Amino acid sequence: MYHVRAIQATxxxxxxxxxxxxxxxxxxFIVPLVLxxxxxxxxxDSIDAFNAVGPALLGVFPFALMFIVTSxxxxxxxxxxxxxxxxxxxxxxxxxxxxxxxxxxxxxxIQALLASVLLLYVFGMPVAGPDWFLxxxxxxxxxxxxxxxxxxxxxxxxxxxxxQFMPAIVMPQLLIGGLFMPLDAMPNLLAAIAxxxxxxxxxxxxxxxxxxxxxxxxxxxxxxxxxxxGVAAVALGALTLRRKSK
Amino acid sequence: xxAMGIEAKGLRVEKAGKPVLDDVTxxxxxxxxxxxxxxxxxxxxxxxxxxxxxxxYQGELQVLGEMAGSASLRPKIGYVTQSPSVYDDLTVRQNxxxxxxxxxxxxxxxxxxxxxxQLQKQAKQVVGSLSGxxxxxxxxAVALLGDPELLVLDEPTVGLDPLLRQxxxxxxxxxxxxxxxxxxxxxxxxxxxxxxxxxxxxxGSLLWDKSRQELLAKTDTxxxxxxxxxxxxxxxx
Numbered sequence: 001m002y003h004v005r006a007i008q009a010t011x012x013x014x015x016x017x018x019x020x021x022x023x024x025x026x027x028x029f030i031v032p033l034v035l036x037x038x039x040x041x042x043x044x045d046s047i048d049a050f051n052a053v054g055p056a057l058l059g060v061f062p063f064a065l066m067f068i069v070t071s072x073x074x075x076x077x078x079x080x081x082x083x084x085x086x087x088x089x090x091x092x093x094x095x096x097x098x099x100x101x102x103x104x105x106x107x108x109x110i111q112a113l114l115a116s117v118l119l120l121y122v123f124g125m126p127v128a129g130p131d132w133f134l135x136x137x138x139x140x141x142x143x144x145x146x147x148x149x150x151x152x153x154x155x156x157x158x159x160x161x162x163x164q165f166m167p168a169i170v171m172p173q174l175l176i177g178g179l180f181m182p183l184d185a186m187p188n189l190l191a192a193i194a195x196x197x198x199x200x201x202x203x204x205x206x207x208x209x210x211x212x213x214x215x216x217x218x219x220x221x222x223x224x225x226x227x228x229x230g231v232a233a234v235a236l237g238a239l240t241l242r243r244k245s246k
Numbered sequence: 247x248x249a250m251g252i253e254a255k256g257l258r259v260e261k262a263g264k265p266v267l268d269d270v271t272x273x274x275x276x277x278x279x280x281x282x283x284x285x286x287x288x289x290x291x292x293x294x295x296x297x298x299x300x301x302x303y304q305g306e307l308q309v310l311g312e313m314a315g316s317a318s319l320r321p322k323i324g325y326v327t328q329s330p331s332v333y334d335d336l337t338v339r340q341n342x343x344x345x346x347x348x349x350x351x352x353x354x355x356x357x358x359x360x361x362x363x364q365l366q367k368q369a370k371q372v373v374g375s376l377s378g379x380x381x382x383x384x385x386x387a388v389a390l391l392g393d394p395e396l397l398v399l400d401e402p403t404v405g406l407d408p409l410l411r412q413x414x415x416x417x418x419x420x421x422x423x424x425x426x427x428x429x430x431x432x433x434x435x436x437x438x439x440x441x442x443x444x445x446x447x448x449x450g451s452l453l454w455d456k457s458r459q460e461l462l463a464k465t466d467t468x469x470x471x472x473x474x475x476x477x478x479x480x481x482x483x
Binding site: 085088 | 261295298299302315317320321323327329330331332334340344348349350372388
């Protein structure tokens with residue numbers, strides 16, 4: 001089937017490009033581990049406090065890092081002229097976006113796994129619920145960052161603009177998504193706004209699983225919300241792609 | 247065999263409210279090399295982008311008997327942009343392998359094309375490490391991969407060494423002789439001497455769309471450059 005081969009070829013091509021770029025690969029995989037280690041060090045004398053925020057961080061780091069890596073790389077393709085060339089070829093818009101999702105999704109999975117293993121098995125962070133759900137949630141978040149990154153790159157003309165999407169789109173979710181303060185302690189309006197942000201549900205699910213022995217209905221609902229947001233962002237990414245310029 | 251390659255009637259493209267192409271009408275035949283000649287900023291690239299289906303336009307534009315931009319045209323068109331659009335961080339062969347999959351071209355075709363553009367020695371080199379001329383050849387190689395019916399080349403031989411330029415123009419002539427349609431742009435007038443048919447453009451308008459011989463005869467000049475000047479200053483003698 002042509003579309004399957006086009007998606008595979010595109011994903012393989014992107015991964016090959018990255019394999020020539022050792023520095024980027026090292027940054028993708030190592031930076032979240034270093035950041036988590038720094039935080040663990042900072043909470044050296046109050047491990048309980050670290051264990052309280054640790055699960056939520058597992059949602060935040062893969063999300064933020066995959067978002068920035070994906071949005072810049074996708075934009076580079078648009079700016080370099082290779083995108084225009086592809087748009088004159090038989091490859092479909094969905095083939096192109098799925099190819100990107102597949103390649104960066106794979107990196108996201110590796111990154112989220114590394115961060116999960118560090119927190120759970122190296123630092124021994126205690127989690128009331130099953131480990132696998134926590135890891136699955138970290139994966140879902142990394143994939144959400146990937147798909148949002150692909151989507152927003154459509155609205156940037158330059159790499160400089162794309163970098164600004166990090167503070168514009170990721171930071172608000174970090175700040176009011178429940179990482180620093182529980183939503184019910186916030187002003188009502190702000191909490192309502194936070195409920196329009198996918199990361200809020202990711203943080204909630206991670207905290208749920210850290211504090212409950214079994215997987216609560218809220219945790220499952222939140223997981224599916226995060227997945228649905230990721231799928232919607234990929235679909236919108238493909239639909240906003242334009243073959244013809246005005 | 248001579249057939250219709252491209253036909254434009256009242257073609258118009260506006261960007262930011264200003265016409266980039268203004269009521270352009272012409273025909274491009276298959277089986278000959280047609281040069282799209284004009285100073286930079288004349289609208290050459292915009293016209294090429296409309297033909298390959300990545301530029302919106304008004305008016306009529308038929309390509310190989312179908313409306314420009316149709317999905318069914320995509321496997322039949324090879325397009326080379328002015329600045330090489332290939333992946334700098336992949337090797338020559340990896341670039342071609344990717345585009346070959348998209349264009350359903352075979353592995354043997356990749357080797358054949360690498361030989362055509364004389365990059366055998368650089369095949370395993372990363373494109374970013376190549377010279378400007380070599381990168382332009384990789385970009386051209388991608389366009390040749392799918393054995394397209396229509397080749398649209400935006401300044402493909404600018405900056406290449408004379409010997410290679412000679413060989414590429416011989417290749418273009420050979421492709422035309424096999425019945426392909428070739429539209430090749432240049433702002434360098436001496437490249438126009440190698441074309442059978444000419445489209446002369448200036449400020450979004452068409453000055454000429456017939457054979458080079460007729461142009462020289464009409465303007466009573468020896469070179470396309472002089473003919474162009476004659477057309478611009480007096481509309482010919």
